Amino acid sequence: MRRIILCLLLMTGLSYAQQIKIGEKVPDFTLDTVLNASSKSFKSADFKDKIIWIEFWATWCGPCISAMPHLEQMQAKYKDKLQVITVTNEKEERIRQFLKNKPFKLWFAIDGAEQLRKYFPFAVIPHSILIDTEGNLFATAAPEEITEKIIDSLWAKQKPKINVKTDNLTTDYIQTYFKVPDTVKERVLWQPEIKGGPGMLHTFALDSNFKGRRLTFINVGLNNMYMRAFGDFPYGRTIDKVKDKNRYCLDIIVEKPQELIPALKAELASKFNLHANITPYDKEVLLLKIEDQNLFNKVTRNSSGKRTYFARHGEIDQQGITMNDFADFLEIFGYGKFVLDETGNQEKFDIKFSFAPEDPQSLTKILSNMGLRLEKAHRKIDMLTIE
Structure with missing residues (x-):
């Protein structure tokens, strides 16, 4: 099962010419x-x-x-x-x-x-x-x-010492820290943590040149790298016994897509003395099923052939998504519980909605309007252990 990994940069196209520096007067607002x-x-x-x-x-x-x-x-x-x-x-x-x-x-x-x-x-x-x-x-x-x-x-009009938070305001981390010509066939580049920057994984899913053959990890822990290397495991399906607090940057490029994950595994094995094991555990899960076929038939089917990936807690806007992908979204960004697709449907959909994560019933109502329901059950779930 392929997992959704969200990379959310909060930088936009804002101009920072008006930025106020520490010690300066704040304009009236x-x-x-x-x-x-x-x-x-x-x-x-x-x-x-x-x-x-x-x-x-x-x-x-x-x-x-x-x-x-x-x-x-x-x-x-x-x-x-x-x-x-x-x-x-x-x-x-x-x-x-x-x-x-x-x-x-x-x-x-x-x-x-x-x-x-x-x-x-x-x-x-x-x-x-x-x-x-x-x-x-x-x-x-x-x-x-x-x-x-x-x-x-x-x-008391004093100036106490405080740990200042200084964000890295770079708007394009790939071009700034990992720029590479499109002609490059292979590369492995490790860098230290980029201070003040967010953690992210760039998969180049929409890049016609690097799609499938390049991954860039920025300010991530080893667990994130191992989760990607061993099957796109989300946090909820990962047992991290190492708990390494360091943050790493890695850019890896290979010539052919089928070489990417093996190359990532080999690079991790060469740098770190860790073991990753996948073991099935009996877990309570939520099964995604079709409740009302007529309502389900009204869910927008994908006609463009385009695949997009935007998702975060409380919101999804994805094109070309399968019900298996949708179950992944519900698990990671919706219910925080194991969700398995048992609709039996293999079509691709365009799904866009928002809900209140603090109110699970708001999501349940949306599913009902889509002709879907969740059913509690027990299933064997593969869990990744890093030790």
């Missing part, structure tokens, strides 16, 4: 849509003499949501000294949907034009911005770095 607040819109001047904490986040970002209880606690403790404002470019409807299932008491601002991101650019979220009582940018940080000690010191 307006928040036109703020949920959970006493008013729907605010100006930065409304927070004069307060410390401002801007938290860039998204509903599909697990670490962002995990950080929110900390933000709530800090806001409650320093309600007269601190204003926490979470900021996302997602639609207001989606944030209201999120808050219905995750009723955090923070302020949630919608910045669809990403004006604040132009002032405070980032590559990876969560991304915290701390502005002192004088209106100057004090730090960019991870949310856990903003502690009571930091807030107390800032309020």
Whole structure:
């Protein structure tokens, strides 16, 4: 079973000419849509003499949501000294949907034009911005770095030490760090971690020259490399006994597609003294089945012959996808449980929808409207063990 691997770079075509540097005055800004607040819109001047904490986040970002209880606690403790404002470019409807299932008491601002991101650019979220009582940018940080000690010191007009988060704002990591002529037939290039950059795997699936014969790992752990080399295993089907915390970069090119995975395995074996074993385990699974054939017949069939791959928690937009591929999406980005395709259907579809990951029933309703259902069962599941 081939697995979906998502590479999500948060860099867009934004211009960073307006970027504010640490110590500089932050220009006045307006928040036109703020949920959970006493008013729907605010100006930065409304927070004069307060410390401002801007938290860039998204509903599909697990670490962002995990950080929110900390933000709530800090806001409650320093309600007269601190204003926490979470900021996302997602639609207001989606944030209201999120808050219905995750009723955090923070302020949630919608910045669809990403004006604040132009002032405070980032590559990876969560991304915290701390502005002192004088209106100057004090730090960019991870949310856990903003502690009571930091807030107390800032309020006392001091300049406490904080671990600054400095993102790598490169917009094209392949061209910047792994550029190679199209004529190259073979290459193996290891590089150290690219500081401040996101973790990603580029498969070149839409590249007519390198498709099937090139893989580029950027800032990934060894487990990711082994997962790819031994069958595209997702995290949920991997037992990692090594727990190597290092991050690696590898670009591997071969002449023929059938040589790519063997070359990757050989390269890993030459560099690391690890073993990968695939063992079947009896697991509770969800079986994807057709419930209503008439509704299923209305699901858009692919006619273009084009295959696309966009998927993340809460959203899918893929063309040329099989039901087996769709089961993979449901497992990785939907239910977080083993999902197996037992529809018996081999057609290719164009599937596009969004749902609320915090509310599994929202996805179940979508499946029902597609004429599909999930049924609990037990099956033997291959698990990858790295040791």
